[in-house]
Amino acid sequence: MECATIVVPKNYRKPADGNLSIAISRRKATDPAKRQGVLLLNPGGPGGDGLLMPQGFKNDKVAGPFDLIGFDPRGTGRSSTLHCAEPPIVPLYETRPTDKQFAQIAADAEAMEKGCEAAGGGLRKYITTANTARDMDVIRAAIGEKKINYLGYSYGTLLGAVYGSLFPGGLNRSVLDASMHPDWQYYEQAKQVSVAARENFDALAAWMAERDSRYHFGKTQADVRTYLDGIRAKLAARPVAWPGEPGMPEIDGTWFDIILGGSGYRPAWALAAELIGQIRDAANNPAQAKLSPDAGKALKILYGNIKKTYNGVFPAVTCEAVWSKDPKGYEEQMRLFREKYPYGPGAMQAAPTNCSFAKSKPQEPLVDLKRKGYPVGLVVGAEFDPATQYDGSPAMAAALNNNLISVRDEGSHGQYGTNPCVTKKVDDYLIKGILPGSRVECEGAPRPDVPADGQAATRAKPAGSLAERAAAIAAQGHFDRRR
Template sequence: MSRVRGTAVRAAVAVLVSASVVTACTPRGTVPAGNAGPTRFEHQEIDWHGCKGGPQDTEGAELDEAGARCAELTVPLDYRRPDGRTIEVAVSRLPATDPAHRHGTLLYNPGGPGLPVRYLALYLRRAVPTLAARYDVVGMDPRFVGRSTPLDCHWPAVGIGSAGTDRGTFDRTVRLAEDLASRCAGQRSVLPHASTRNTARDMDVVRAALGERKISYLGSSYGTYLGQVYTQLFPERTDRVVLDSTLDADTYGPDLTRTLGPSVTRALRHWAAWAARRDGTYHLGPTTDRVMRTIGRLNRDVGRSPVALGTHTVDSSNLPQLLWNVTAGDSDEAYASYSADVAVLVRAAHGDTVRPTPTLDQVLTDLAGPDADGTFAVQTAVQCADRAAASRDPETYYRDIVEHRADDPVFGPLTRTVTPCTFWPTTPAEPPTDVHNGVPLLMVGATGDPATVYRGQLAAHRDLRNSRLVTLLGAYRHTVYAGLFAPRNACVDEAVDHYLATGVLPSHDTTCRN
């Protein structure tokens, strides 16, 4: 799998640092000594350098080869106390390839939270040469992510997993969530400041330090929430903004996935129709309903008795995470890979001795390992800092799972169970961001998006009252622009490219065909 493809698949199933690391980082950007308050960060001098950090740093080497320069900027841990503790955010800048026609700087965030962007900015530049010609493309590792000042609670797991089939398996997720939350307790002074609001403020420090009066932005998935928060906090500092597969800001938080089971099931049914037409290859059923019944039997069989798959064990905790990979895209290539995975799982549940596909082997290995790079911990920290959990009582989650076992049997126990935020040692430092503004921007998305459901995109469209929406009809994919994480669509790409090139929004909402 390519890095981008691998990231998309692993995201679909998605250093306890001492306080001294956070408080005593050595600033790379030179902050003017005589200034107090936030202004001193905006006027810091950026110390650009090569991106390669050592002989094994292949990503840094690729950035250097592409002509990128990298830097670390100093920002306040808590913007309400700008003269207090500081941290660093790492950035890369890929200069416009046609400087004579350069329009400005575009900051990119492909999602997460907890996803490093410094390197992924290079994928955007490669995917859209016309954009790369007119913009300096900047990738910022959000606070506590990637090369920025780290936050790692040394979690032994990369997810909570599904609550499974009964009270005993649910209680296992409760114990794990509580244990993970407790491992972050030593970071109480840092956790409330991991919020998206502060990441948006960091973006604005980057903008100011670059000497840009306004900045353009492209965000997808979680990146659309970050973009909305930025437009709300800094409406006069945005230039051209594109949001790809937009989250409803009113629902973003630790319980975001709670109601996603039905939308993922609709995507699963779309795949089932594809697999049924190829029953001679995958043997999962000759009709959509038969394929869905195969999935139902697989879920029940594994719930009753875990099965061996190579060196791995598939049980009611991780099977829904494997089946969640249907959200990786609706192309023939993605569906063929997913069908091969399901066929292997079905055979294993029947008692056959089979080897996992490379995708299953990689995902099961990842799920069984520790949170080695801190991604899950940071993702959780951001969500817990943005909005408190809906309930601190585990019984609330168990009742919700039981209530929906009939209508959400496969994914409900995965999406509706507790999270570490249920037991988080801190509360948000600020209320959730209320996004309602008139910043002109372009939204693109698909009607069958299983992760940022279309009704949520429409809600965001209403809240962003000067937005225009380009809808890809009949597609079951998450993100639609430039082919970065899903198949390209020429109609969507043309709409985005035209807006980024001219700054002119469509006169009205439009649609594209899959």
């Protein structure tokens, strides 16, 4: 790749106030004779750095006719960075907090806001979606293009929609994959993560119930949930050690919720059920049963750690919308979510954030999203998407009057480059200009070939250790090649 730095105003309203640097990259079209311009890429976030993204698509069809352009948005990576001061204490993270813990969660959010404000250095209020979109238009001009084509994932879908709304003359074809909801900025978007986690858990529980003779969690979805909630209570009282992985925490009730809610990707269900079974056995028989080191490695590969970020972009950008200052409203929502949507991050997605304590007002209103003056684009959404709930994709398609590709029974985040059906339709659109139809569907990744009770097995037991199987599933993942 070729790399460069461009200079943009910190404040577009007052360009004389100072400048920022934006790191950009380019991988030139491998078929120059058929070159069709540039394809600008964004991985999402807010706060995702995209400088290396062109390398992730070097073997894809779009690498032929397009110069692939990556960039680190303002505040991230090799661009002018924004940081938050580390909170004085480790914030409380509890998927099912008690009423007594609400005050601590609010205090942690307020401390985070104070740390971000203290370290903002006069830059923080200019880290917004609209300003990043303005930077994108500077990138377009700097590389000598009249128009860009665009591919964005997750939050990158909102960024692409904002760019098209502000600079319709600069946008040609656009693909918005795993779309945010245009009306959920940002508290409702956060809560929907736990809604999706509950939907994914319910689907997994129903699948395991049909295979009770193999997994022994219960014969109905409701029985599975009741049984695993009982295991969760045991883990909350006496956590299970995470073996063989230095630095990983014990598996307590909160971690069990994260694992249960994070098992939405359909090909991972059989492995997830085995790992949950090992945790169950260790919780039921702490003196005799322990997690194996192989299980510890597999759990780390699939679920990792609770990510802690000190980059200030996410807590800055999410404050571009107005947040409620009413603590009672957040407490009411946390009570609802700990009961109804406790899996994955659970009630933490309904908790107040640093934005609930922001003293400064947003610099400008949110951009009114519309498509007027650039071609019809594609929005891609997957059922059971764990990060940007599926409902956001049809809503974004309707708001922009774009075409929609829906992926059935999927459970993962981001489809272009991983789902063959989606990839072909998007390639045909980006390269040939062929729209797939206003509303089309693709099949999601297949569920594991594990027979339900009373059915004959059709395939041998999966080969390899738990960790090897987890690594194979992770290799199908939906972020690595895009970062």
